[in-house]
Amino acid sequence: MRLDFNLTSNIENNVLVIKTEGYINNDGGEKISKEFEEHFTKGINKVLIDIKSSKVINSIGISYLIEIIEKLNEKNGSLYFCNMDSTIEKTFNIMGLFQFAKKVDSVNEIE
């Protein structure tokens, strides 16, 4: 199947920054989760997901993000989001993601 999701990542100030592009569905969620696990097992416990280029997310994609939040909480880590589309931000709010994750403007805001 041709897929419509890509991501890039880098470490900035000990924060894993994942930039997504495309539909965050099962495939997108899996890719984010895999990228997260790879760095999480090496001790990274702060993650910023930049979803500027993702305008659509479904509940399967959200379930992967919730798992990431739970794993980070175990290690006293945090998940951050930036550049959210207003519809996605509202959905995250309703789904309770902001009880544990935070919204920031850039990686520089993360201490």
Add this chain to the structure above:
Amino acid sequence: MDIDLLTEKLSLQVQSFQESFEMLSNSFSISAMALAFEKIIRGNFVTTQTSIYYRFSETSEWESLVSKNDYDFAKISKFDFPVGTKILSDQDSNELVIITKLNDNSALAIILGSRLSGEKYSDIDKVTLQIFVQLFDNASQSFLLRKNEKQLIFSLNNKVAQLNNLIDTGIEISKISIGDELLELVLFRAITLTNASFGRIQQFDENKLVDEIVFPPNIVPGENKVVSQIGYSFNNANYRLELYNKESRSGIIRFDETDELLINAIIKQVESAIENKKLHKEALENEVMKSELAVASEIQKRILPDVLPQIKGYDLAGINIPSKEVSGDYYNVYTLKDGRYAHVVADVTGKGMPASLLVSTLDASLQSYLDMQTPLSEIALKLNSIVFNASTSDRFITFFIAILNPDTGEMEIVNAGHNPALILKNDNSIYKINAGGIAFGMFDMGLPFDVEKLTLQRGERLFIFSDGIPEAMDKDENEYSDERLEKFFTINNELSSNDFINLIIEDVKSHANGEPQSDDITAIYLIRNYK
């Protein structure tokens, strides 16, 4: 064993149980729980190795959670699904095996390898292992409860998000016009709400595909494996929404009734928005039309006479009853500078603003030419030219004018395509005035209009009317007819002009018998008195 030592050992064991339970309970999965459990077991029994196996249900197979050799797996595979708890000790290999059915009807099997100390497993060890397995069972129940609770909260939050998304979609749909932007919005929301992997909206024109929007954009539905799909046509089959492959964490599943409800709700919102926009457009057009009619009506009011002039020695009456708000008919009686009177009845094809403006032009031009005492044949030619140039090819005016010298009763008459006016002679015979030419505005080739001259004798009556009278219809579309009009004209030869007009209108209405007036009714009735 010394009592104190036993008490201390038991106390440590209880503490170990509590810590173990806490560790197991905080696990994120059965696998993670098994890994933690293996550490606990090995710490307590100091074994060479420990293998843990799990069966989700009676119908599933054993799966390895923690195992470092195939030998143990082969051994466990021989065991049936347990009814309760079974502990087996192998005296030769010094292994301890426990197989138990857990509370959620899954099963757990543990193989403790020989102890590093070489000691054999005692009965107390068997009991201790049973207690640990019970701990695992309780912790797994706790884990499953928490997992179910999380799933329930997630599901509830998701329903709220779906509902909220649906409401927002309705609001957004109402804001934008039908087009690619609206269709994209509908597709995005439908895909998100149903967890579809991809989808498309196709637009048809008489069953021919004219446009297609696909999301994600680089997906080609025909080239991707489709496991489940759902599709709806809407807006009289002009559009079709198709969604493919409903996602779940365990793979692609079928679209369900909730998906159908959600899609139906979105489609109804789109159809409602399309209908509302159509109605809004119609309302605006109606508003424009009403406004035009109001202006046209105002123009007409200024053209039609409030009162007709009193002509000495004559009895004159006129009427105009529009069939709709603005009449296409027109009449007037002008007093000329030389003491004559011009009686005019005209009928414009069409109604509304264009007809009113045309009549207004005709009226202004006519008055100017009458004031300039232009000969009637020339007036007719000039008016024809003006109407021809001022109107479209489908619009023309039938026109009747009779200029009366009141002293002599002499009349100059032009009839440009209008119904023949009637004169009731003193012998009660009818004379039809046909003189003239074609209606104004049909051609502009300089064709002359015949001017008929005749004298209205004392006692004689002139009736100029529009086709709204003879062509008035009843419910079976039977016309009032020229014959009935002429008969009425002949019989009612004693009435005053006002009474005649009123009575013939009543007769026409009686013929129509409640049917709506099909055309404008306009008439002038002139009697030359005996004195």
